[in-house]
Amino acid sequence: xxxxxxxxxxxxxxxxxxxxxxxxxxxxxxxxxxxxxxxxxxxxxxxxxxxxxxxxxxxxxxxxxxxxxxxxxxxxxxxxxxxxxxxxxxxxxxxxxxxxxxxxxxxxxxxxxxxxxxxxxxxxxxxxxxxxxxxxxxxxxxxxxxxxxxxxxxxxxxxxxxxxxxxxxxxxxxxxxxxxxxxxxxxxxxxxxxxxxxxxxxxxxxxxxxxxxxxxxxxxxxxxxxxxxxxxxxxxxxxxxxxxxxxxxxxxxxxxxxxxxxxxxxxxxxxxxxxxxxxx
DNA sequence: CCTGAAACCTGTCTGC
DNA sequence: TGCAGACAGGTTTCAG
Numbered sequence: 016x017x018x019x020x021x022x023x024x025x026x027x028x029x030x031x032x033x034x035x036x037x038x039x040x041x042x043x044x045x046x047x048x049x050x051x052x053x054x055x056x057x058x059x060x061x062x063x064x065x066x067x068x069x070x071x072x073x074x075x076x077x078x079x080x081x082x083x084x085x086x087x088x089x090x091x092x093x094x095x096x097x098x099x100x101x102x103x104x105x106x107x108x109x110x111x112x113x114x115x116x117x118x119x120x121x122x123x124x125x126x127x128x129x130x131x132x133x134x135x136x137x138x139x140x141x142x143x144x145x146x147x148x149x150x151x152x153x154x155x156x157x158x159x160x161x162x163x164x165x166x167x168x169x170x171x172x173x174x175x176x177x178x179x180x181x182x183x184x185x186x187x188x189x190x191x192x193x194x195x196x197x198x199x200x201x202x203x204x205x206x207x208x209x210x211x212x213x214x215x216x217x218x219x220x221x222x223x224x225x226x227x228x229x230x231x232x233x234x235x236x237x238x239x240x241x242x243x244x245x246x247x248x249x250x251x252x253x254x255x256x257x258x259x260x261x262x263x264x265x266x267x268x269x270x271x272x273x274x275x276x277x278x279x280x281x282x283x284x285x286x287x288x289x290x291x292x293x294x295x
Numbered sequence: 296c297c298t299g300a301a302a303c304c305t306g307t308c309t310g311c
Numbered sequence: 312t313g314c315a316g317a318c319a320g321g322t323t324t325c326a327g
Contacts, residue, residue, distance in 0.1 A: 080321080138306080138319090245307075246306070
């Protein structure tokens with residue numbers, strides 16, 4: 016699920032609630048059940064279980080791909096990684112069950128309302144932190160791509176400061192916080208820039224085009240409630256607007272040439288070799 | 296500094 | 312039907 020638009024969609028849903036589910040805001044956590052130890056990055060399980068109780072969820076925000084829950088004293092940070100999901104379901108058991116009610120539940124936070132927050136994560140890559148110093152975990156992140164302080168001049172100078180392949184650089188969360196494999200491929204296609212170009216070879220105009228394309232794709236993704244592919248379905252619609260992602264061999268929507276797939280930084284990378292040339 | 300590979304996991308799909 | 316292999320929205324760590 017989880018690039019910036021998918022995380023944003025999940026958090027908006029938790030804040031707003033819906034017809035069958037209440038908002039998570041202002042609910043109080045009364046206890047926790049941890050079903051997969053490695054899901055908890057810090058602190059130790061016993062300390063986590065004692066510190067998490069009697070905490071009100073005062074605010075919910077996002078930083079990059081991190082979910083940030085503002086509690087009374089501490090911050091609960093959750094990263095969904097490849098297959099994580101968060102949703103409310105009714106509390107059906109004692110506070111310290113050893114086994115989850117559903118397969119793949121890794122953490123359950125019991126709430127005073129009779130509901131609970133489920134951290135569901137098939138592949139077990141997701142991580143949870145409870146900390147009083149969120150900057151110790153979020154401090155390394157780069158700018159938010161939608162931050163208005165990021166203008167084309169700043170983006171150009173950031174690109175100039177590195178000599179790295181664009182695809183892995185844009186996915187590096189220390190460079191920009193929030194892009195993943197889908198939105199990076201779509202943005203590079205939209206800006207007509209080859210994913211293997213080195214960052215310091217872009218012109219100022221190309222840098223401006225790329226920044227605009229990144230924002231256009233992220234905003235489209237948010238508008239569409241994210242992308243829903245494979246068996247991990249959340250009701251998003253952005254997958255119906257993919258131009259190149261997972262379109263290997265299909266005709267390019269601009270020129271009709273088949274879309275290429277290659278591997279860069281161990282990740283599938285989709286692009287049009289004619290619209291996104293290495294050299295002009 | 297930069298790139299690539301391996302590791303962490305489970306599930307789905309394809310091809311023989 | 313079974314089974315091996317490739318692949319999946321991410322990040323960390325290590326080798327060269």
